[in-house]
Amino acid sequence: MPMQRQCKIVQNSRLNPYAVSMVLEVGEMVPGTGQFLHIKCGDGQLLRRPISICDWQEGLLRIVFEVRGEGTAWLAERRRGEYLDVLGPLGHGFETNAKGRYLLVGGGIGIPPLLGCARNASGNCTAVLGFRSGDRAMLLGEFASCCASVRVASDDGSMGVRGFVDQVAREILETDRDFTAVLACGPRPMLKSVAQLAREFGVPCKVSMEERMGCGVGACLVCACDMADGTRKHVCKDGPVFDAEEVDWDA
Amino acid sequence: MPEVDLRVSLAGVELKNPVVAASGTFGFGREYGQFYDLGELGGICVKGLTATRREGNPAPRIAETPMGILNSVGLQNPGVDAFIAEELPFLRQFDTRVIANISGNTPEEYGEMCEKLSAAGVDLIEVNISCPNVKAGGLAYGTRPELAAEVTGEAKRHAGKVPVMVKLSPNVTDITEIARAAADAGADALSLINTLRGMRIDVDTRRPILKMNTGGLSGPAVLPVAVRMVWEVHTAVPHLPILGMGGVSGGEDAAQLMLAGASAVAVGTALFADPYAPLKVRDGLRDIAARQGLDKVRSLTGAVRPW
CATH class of the missing domain: 2.40.30.10 (Translation factors)
Structure with a gap:
């Protein structure tokens, strides 16, 4: 409550x-x-x-x-x-269980909420964390302490792999797709790429969406998110975490 | 302090206190019902209903402005039938007045919705002729006296014993013209003001914040406009009760609207900062009445002493 x-x-x-x-x-x-x-x-x-x-x-x-x-x-x-x-x-968050094996994909300020997921399924997760540049990196040690593996990417190559997290996630999925789910949080274009990737490799995917919000409790209906079935749900109450298959990525 | 009688009457409907949750800011009550007993409120104006389900406008639907917000939700709602089947029974559990807010594309749609809601049993019907965020109907009915009269008449003919309250737009040159038209067509009460049309632009992207470009302004910024318009309407049609709204976040704001002529007040945008805002407004009104030695809060209504 x-x-x-x-x-x-x-x-x-x-x-x-x-x-x-x-x-x-x-x-x-x-x-x-x-x-x-x-x-x-x-x-x-x-x-x-x-x-x-x-x-x-x-x-x-x-x-x-x-x-x-x-x-x-x-x-x-x-x-x-x-x-x-x-x-x-x-809001409706990520549902993780301690025995789950998750591929966590976070971009920028989308990274922090994934730390709780990593801790819930301690030792089982692989995290792919992306930053615009190395000076924006955060929480690396904390992810490292509870994940099986942590991979880092940066847009300018100043830390980790140069490029986006979805490229790194693709490399991982190409050799190992045995994940309970992909859990992703970050900018919308990143989420869209990760959702496509998860679908391609047949792994369930949950995404945490962002929208300008009013009341935060589901009463004012401003934080609309377009769904694939043509309806509009609300990020504050139905989300922020949605099944990637539910979301209309072309909206 | 002496006990203050908080009861007020709005078109013959007694409210236990003058504070109503404003339409579009309170959903169907379920969300804020997690924070307090909805029976604490004088009434609840439910999210604007249409004849059939609407998904509303694309996001972003909200922009923050100096002491206000712009919204462009566009009447997202499950439709009047789903409201009656799924939401009304929930609201009926609470000792508060249920006010159904309706918008139609045609006068006939208003009539059909009134008939259904009257049969289902709501306490009051608020006829929205002033939504700035929809293309058909909406604001058009609220800016032309003859259309406002037509919609009011149609609603009255189908509402049975349920009183009809017409919600007026501030986006007009002379709000008293529309108020008189609604009054002459049989409105039992008026509610005002709906939001003021506004716009905010991101100077870096040169894009409006709202996907619909423009939206409706609410919040503390609009309070003085609301007070002025309630006063003008109360002066023009003194026999019609008014539900005053626009930027109320404290007891003093509510007292201003009542002094200007409102019988009751609605609290909307203030909820977004504070879910308990309506209860604070109620308590604030009680304190003001007590401080002034009034035994009933309704004696504030229309008691302004203009120069």
Whole structure:
């Protein structure tokens, strides 16, 4: 059940010049992987900001976000001991089981929610993490500590393989397609490529989508996502995680 | 502080308090029902219904603006029949008034929906003649007095005993013209304001944020427009009760609309920042009434002292 809660910040650190990691005391909130929090970012911003949940452990929840605008800039400046007005946990997340073997494919700020999946199926996952450039890399050590293997790609070749994550994912699937599912989070073009790839290799695929959001709980219907059957679902309530086969990738 | 009677009447329908959840911001109540008992509300205006299911407009459908938001949802809803079968029974579990908001492509569609909803048993029908986000019908009915009258008349003929409230658009030169037309055609109440048409452009991509280019503006930015229009309409048709809305996020905002002439108020956009906003508005109104020594909140209605 979602709730509104004032959550104390117990840690705020920079992962790189763009990304912030924050740990919150969330009390009785028990999130699933791939869900998100809807956070009030000061009085100047009318709308809350949806921030994906990176990890959770007994009352402590970690979020990782990039500073993209005024709201996230405000959020990044909050210090340890301050409180945030949080709505959550929200949305339909990734369903992983501890014995599953997952191919995790993350791009940029889509990477953090996959860490929870990696930890849930500890030791069984292969992670393919992509960044625009090496200075945007994050969470590599943490993925390495709970994944069977971690591969890195960067658009400019400054870290790992030069190129996109779907190329690396293809190489992996060509030799080993015995995955429970591909779980992907990142920019829409990346998700589209990964969805095609998973279909080609016959592996189930779940994708975490993004859209401009209003209420965050499924009431205002603004965060529409076009489905393959012609209907429009909503990222905040039906998603953010959808079956890749459900999504209309050509919309 | 003395006990304040919060009950108000809207077209003969008694609300336990003057605060209603605004159409399009509250779904069919299920989501916010996770946070509090929906029976705390004076009423719930449900998501705008159409004769058949609609998927609405492509995303992005929302843009944040200074103290406001633009939306272009485009009346996504499951259709009036699915509402009656699947959502109305849920809403009926709560001790609150259910207001069905409807939009038609033709006057006949409004009539058909009124007939179904009246038979199904809703407390009030809000006839939307002011949606800025649909091509046919919608706003066109709300900007021309003769069309507003035609739709109102058709709704009244088919609504049976259920009172009909006509929702007015602010996107007109003189809102009192439309208000009078609806009043003359038999409207039992008026609700205002719907959203103001607006636009926001990303200067780097030179693209509008909304996929539909334009959308409807709501939020605190529109409150003064709403107060002015409620006052004008109340002055023009003082016998018709008004459900006032537009940018209400606190008790003082609601009190302004009531002083301007509203019998009750709706809270919408404020929900997105705070799911409990309607309850805070209700408590704020009670505090204002108590501070002013009023024994009933309804004595605020129309009590503005204009210069």
